[in-house]
Amino acid sequence: MSAVTPPLPRWADVFLLPIINLSIALIICGVIIFAIGENPWTALIVMLKGAFVFPGSLGYTLYYTTNFIFTGLAVAVAFHAMMFNIGGEGQAYVGGLGAGLVAVFLAPSLPLLIALPLAIMMAALFGAFWGLVPGYLQAKRGSHIVITTIMFNFIAASLMVWLLSGPLMAPGQMSSQTVRIAESAEMAKIASLLGYVGFKVASSPLNLSFVLAIIALFVFWVLIWKTKLGYEIRAVGQNPEAAHYAGINVSRIIIITLAISGGIAGLMSVNEILGVQHKVILNFTAGFGFTGIAVSLMGRNHPIGIFLASLLFGALYQGGAELDFEFRTITREVVLLIQGLIILFCGALVHMLNPPMARLLARLIKPKELDHV
Amino acid sequence: MKSLVKFFAAATAMAVATVAQAADFKPAVIYDMGGKFDKSFNEGVYNGIKRFTDETGVEVMEFEVTNETQREQAMQRMVQRGATVVLGVGFAQADAISKVASENPDKLFSIIDVNWLDHPNLRQYAFKEHEGSYLVGIAAAMASKTGTVGFVGGMDIPLIRAFACGYVQGAKSANADVNVIQNMTGTTPSAWNDPAKGGELTRAQIDRGADVVYQAAGGTGVGVISAAADAGKMSIGVDSNQNHMAPGSVLTSMLKRVDVAAYQTMKDAMSGDFETGVRNLGLAEEGVGWALDEHNAALITDEMKAAMDAASAAIVAGEVSVHDYRSDNNCPM
Incomplete structure (x- = not known):
C-alpha cells in the first residue's frame, strides 16, 4: 500500500466516479426491490418512464429539478468560500415569506411587469437576509456557520408556523396557509405558454422558474469564474490567510457569500410559491434545501454538474412517486429508501471510491504517459 | 312481437351497460402525510377501504403523499390511470381536490372533513x-x-x-x-x-x-x-x-367514523347512486x-x-x- 495516492484525472472525477457511484446505488436498490418480490428491471423501466415518458412526467421532473438547481447553487456558492451552508431550507422558507408578502398584499394593485419582478426580488432579499445573519456571526463573532445555519432553519420554521397559523392564515378554512396570491405575481406555467403557441402538452407544475434557474446557472458561472468577487470568494475558500495578505477583506467576502447563497436559496420559493402552490403554505420547502447539499456535492460545485445532478434528483423524485403508483408492494417508505441510497452513494460517500479509483487509473494510464517523457 | 324484441334489446343493452359500469369502476384513495397507518385519521379511512375491498373484492388504488405538490399530482395521476372515483383524506387536500374535480367533470370525487367547496361532482363529508x-x-x-x-x-x-x-x-x-x-x-x-x-x-x-x-x-x-x-x-x-x-x-x-365515510363513498360510487354535495354525519347517521x-x-x-x-x-x-x-x-x- 503506497501512502501517497496519485491524483484522480479530472475526467474520471467528473464523469466516471459519479456514474460508478450511481451504479452501485442502483444495484443495491435492485437487490432490495428483488427482496420485496418485484422485478428490479421492470421497476427501473417504470421509474425512467415515470420520470420522462408518461404525459406530464417530464414537466414534474423539471419542476423538481428547478428546486434542486436553486438549492444546489446556494450550497455551491458558499462552498467556493469553504463555507458549509446547511441553511438552504430555512433561507428558501423565509424567501417564500418575502415572495408571499408581495404577492398577497402588494400585487393585487400592481401590474404583472412590476408585481412579479418585485416578488422575485423579495424572495431573494429575504433569503439573503436569512443567510447574511449567520454569515455575519461567522465572520465577526466566529460562530460556526454549520451550527448557526442549522439553528436558523429552526427559527425560520417556527416563524413561518406562527405567521401562517396566526396573522397570515386565510379565513374560512382550517389549513395553516395564506390566501391565494394575486394573478399578477404568478409565474406562468410552461404548459399554458406552449399552449398559446400551438403546442399541446400535458399540464404540469413546470413554470418559468425553470428558465430563471437556467439563468441562475449561467450567472453563477460568470460570478465565480469571471468576476473579481468570484475570484475573491475562491481565494478566501482556498486560503483565507493568503487572501488576507493579498488585501482581500475576508470577513466581508464571507458575509457577501452567505448573503448570495441565501438569496439563491430564497429563489427556490419562486418556483414553489409563485409558480405552483400560489399561496404560502407550511413546509413547502419539503427537504429540498437539504437535498441541495447532495446536489452540490455530486455536481462538484460546477453549474453543469449541478444541472445534471438536479436532473437526476428530479427524475428520482418524480420516478419514485411513479413506482409507488405502479407497485402495491413498493410503498413510499421503499421509495424514500431508494432515494436515500442514491443520495448516500452520490453525496455522502462521494469520495469513497476516489483513492482506489485513482490508483487503478494511475496503473492503467501510466505506461502511456511514460511514452511522452 | 316487435315490441318484445325491442324490450329484449333494451334489456340486453342495459345489462351490458351495467356490466360495463362495474368493469369500469376504478376507485382510488389519496392518504395524506400521516400515512395510512397513523393510528388515527388516515388509518380510520384505511379501515373503511379495507372493509369495502373485503366485501366487494374490488381493489382500491392508493397513494400516500410525501409533499404538498403530490396531493394534486396524485389525484391527477389516479384520473389518468382510469380512476372513476377519487377519495381525498383531510382538509389539507381541499384545494387540490377542488382543482382536479373542476378539471374532470366526468369523474367523481369525495373528501373528508371539508364542507366549504362546491362542485357538481364532489361529495364532502363533515362530522358533527x-x-x-x-x-x-x-x-x-x-x-x-x-x-x-x-x-x-x-x-x-x-x-x-x-x-x-x-x-x-x-x-x-x-x-x-x-x-x-x-x-x-x-x-x-x-x-x-x-x-x-x-x-x-x-x-x-x-x-x-x-x-x-x-x-x-x-x-x-x-x-x-x-x-x-x-x-x-x-x-x-x-x-x-x-x-x-x-x-x-x-x-x-x-x-368519528371516517371509515364510514370512506366505505360509503366507495359503495355509492360502485352502485352508481352517488349523491354529491355536503354530507353531515352525526349521531343519526352513525357518523x-x-x-x-x-x-x-x-x-x-x-x-x-x-x-x-x-x-x-x-x-x-x-x-x-x-x-x-x-x-x-x-x-x-
Missing part, C-alpha cells in the same frame, strides 16, 4: 363532532366524583372548539353544577403532536380537581391518556377507539358515537349508558339540539 362530544360529556360528568372535568384540545381552531363546546353542553346537561376546565395545547400545528405538553396540561387540570379529562388533540392526546392513567384518574379518547391505550383508565372514546368494549365495560355504569342512550335518541329525534361552535363561532355555555 359536537354531538359525539355531548355524549361523552354526559359520561364524564356522571363518572366524576369531584364535580370537575377537564378538556385538552390540540391546536386552537374552530373545529376543536366545537369538540369542547359539545362536551361542556353534555356535561352541564348531566350535572348543571359541573365545573369544566379547558385548555388548548397551542396555536400552531405542533400542538397536534406534543404529548409532553398534553401530559403537563392534564396534570395541572388534575391538580385543580379534574378527575375525567377529554382530549381532542391528535398525537398530543397520548400524553393526556398516560398522564391521567398515572394519576389514577380517567381520560376520554377521540376519533378512533382508544379505550385499549390504558385499559381501566380510559372512560370511553368519542368515535359519530362512543366506544364500549371490554376495556371500559367496568367503567360505564348502567345509569351512564342509559343517560347517553337517552340523550342520543333525543338528539336523533331532534328533541335536543347541540349547539355547533362553528355555526356562529360562539359557545353559549
Whole structure:
C-alpha cells in the first residue's frame, strides 16, 4: 500500500466516479426491490418512464429539478468560500415569506411587469437576509456557520408556523396557509405558454422558474469564474490567510457569500410559491434545501454538474412517486429508501471510491504517459 | 312481437351497460402525510377501504403523499390511470381536490372533513363532532366524583372548539353544577403532536380537581391518556377507539367514523347512486358515537349508558339540539 495516492484525472472525477457511484446505488436498490418480490428491471423501466415518458412526467421532473438547481447553487456558492451552508431550507422558507408578502398584499394593485419582478426580488432579499445573519456571526463573532445555519432553519420554521397559523392564515378554512396570491405575481406555467403557441402538452407544475434557474446557472458561472468577487470568494475558500495578505477583506467576502447563497436559496420559493402552490403554505420547502447539499456535492460545485445532478434528483423524485403508483408492494417508505441510497452513494460517500479509483487509473494510464517523457 | 324484441334489446343493452359500469369502476384513495397507518385519521379511512375491498373484492388504488405538490399530482395521476372515483383524506387536500374535480367533470370525487367547496361532482363529508362530544360529556360528568372535568384540545381552531363546546353542553346537561376546565395545547400545528405538553396540561387540570379529562388533540392526546392513567384518574379518547391505550383508565372514546365515510363513498360510487354535495354525519347517521368494549365495560355504569342512550335518541329525534361552535363561532355555555 503506497501512502501517497496519485491524483484522480479530472475526467474520471467528473464523469466516471459519479456514474460508478450511481451504479452501485442502483444495484443495491435492485437487490432490495428483488427482496420485496418485484422485478428490479421492470421497476427501473417504470421509474425512467415515470420520470420522462408518461404525459406530464417530464414537466414534474423539471419542476423538481428547478428546486434542486436553486438549492444546489446556494450550497455551491458558499462552498467556493469553504463555507458549509446547511441553511438552504430555512433561507428558501423565509424567501417564500418575502415572495408571499408581495404577492398577497402588494400585487393585487400592481401590474404583472412590476408585481412579479418585485416578488422575485423579495424572495431573494429575504433569503439573503436569512443567510447574511449567520454569515455575519461567522465572520465577526466566529460562530460556526454549520451550527448557526442549522439553528436558523429552526427559527425560520417556527416563524413561518406562527405567521401562517396566526396573522397570515386565510379565513374560512382550517389549513395553516395564506390566501391565494394575486394573478399578477404568478409565474406562468410552461404548459399554458406552449399552449398559446400551438403546442399541446400535458399540464404540469413546470413554470418559468425553470428558465430563471437556467439563468441562475449561467450567472453563477460568470460570478465565480469571471468576476473579481468570484475570484475573491475562491481565494478566501482556498486560503483565507493568503487572501488576507493579498488585501482581500475576508470577513466581508464571507458575509457577501452567505448573503448570495441565501438569496439563491430564497429563489427556490419562486418556483414553489409563485409558480405552483400560489399561496404560502407550511413546509413547502419539503427537504429540498437539504437535498441541495447532495446536489452540490455530486455536481462538484460546477453549474453543469449541478444541472445534471438536479436532473437526476428530479427524475428520482418524480420516478419514485411513479413506482409507488405502479407497485402495491413498493410503498413510499421503499421509495424514500431508494432515494436515500442514491443520495448516500452520490453525496455522502462521494469520495469513497476516489483513492482506489485513482490508483487503478494511475496503473492503467501510466505506461502511456511514460511514452511522452 | 316487435315490441318484445325491442324490450329484449333494451334489456340486453342495459345489462351490458351495467356490466360495463362495474368493469369500469376504478376507485382510488389519496392518504395524506400521516400515512395510512397513523393510528388515527388516515388509518380510520384505511379501515373503511379495507372493509369495502373485503366485501366487494374490488381493489382500491392508493397513494400516500410525501409533499404538498403530490396531493394534486396524485389525484391527477389516479384520473389518468382510469380512476372513476377519487377519495381525498383531510382538509389539507381541499384545494387540490377542488382543482382536479373542476378539471374532470366526468369523474367523481369525495373528501373528508371539508364542507366549504362546491362542485357538481364532489361529495364532502363533515362530522358533527359536537354531538359525539355531548355524549361523552354526559359520561364524564356522571363518572366524576369531584364535580370537575377537564378538556385538552390540540391546536386552537374552530373545529376543536366545537369538540369542547359539545362536551361542556353534555356535561352541564348531566350535572348543571359541573365545573369544566379547558385548555388548548397551542396555536400552531405542533400542538397536534406534543404529548409532553398534553401530559403537563392534564396534570395541572388534575391538580385543580379534574378527575375525567377529554382530549381532542391528535398525537398530543397520548400524553393526556398516560398522564391521567398515572394519576389514577380517567381520560376520554377521540376519533378512533382508544379505550385499549390504558385499559381501566380510559372512560370511553368519542368515535368519528371516517371509515364510514370512506366505505360509503366507495359503495355509492360502485352502485352508481352517488349523491354529491355536503354530507353531515352525526349521531343519526352513525357518523359519530362512543366506544364500549371490554376495556371500559367496568367503567360505564348502567345509569351512564342509559343517560347517553337517552340523550342520543333525543338528539336523533331532534328533541335536543347541540349547539355547533362553528355555526356562529360562539359557545353559549
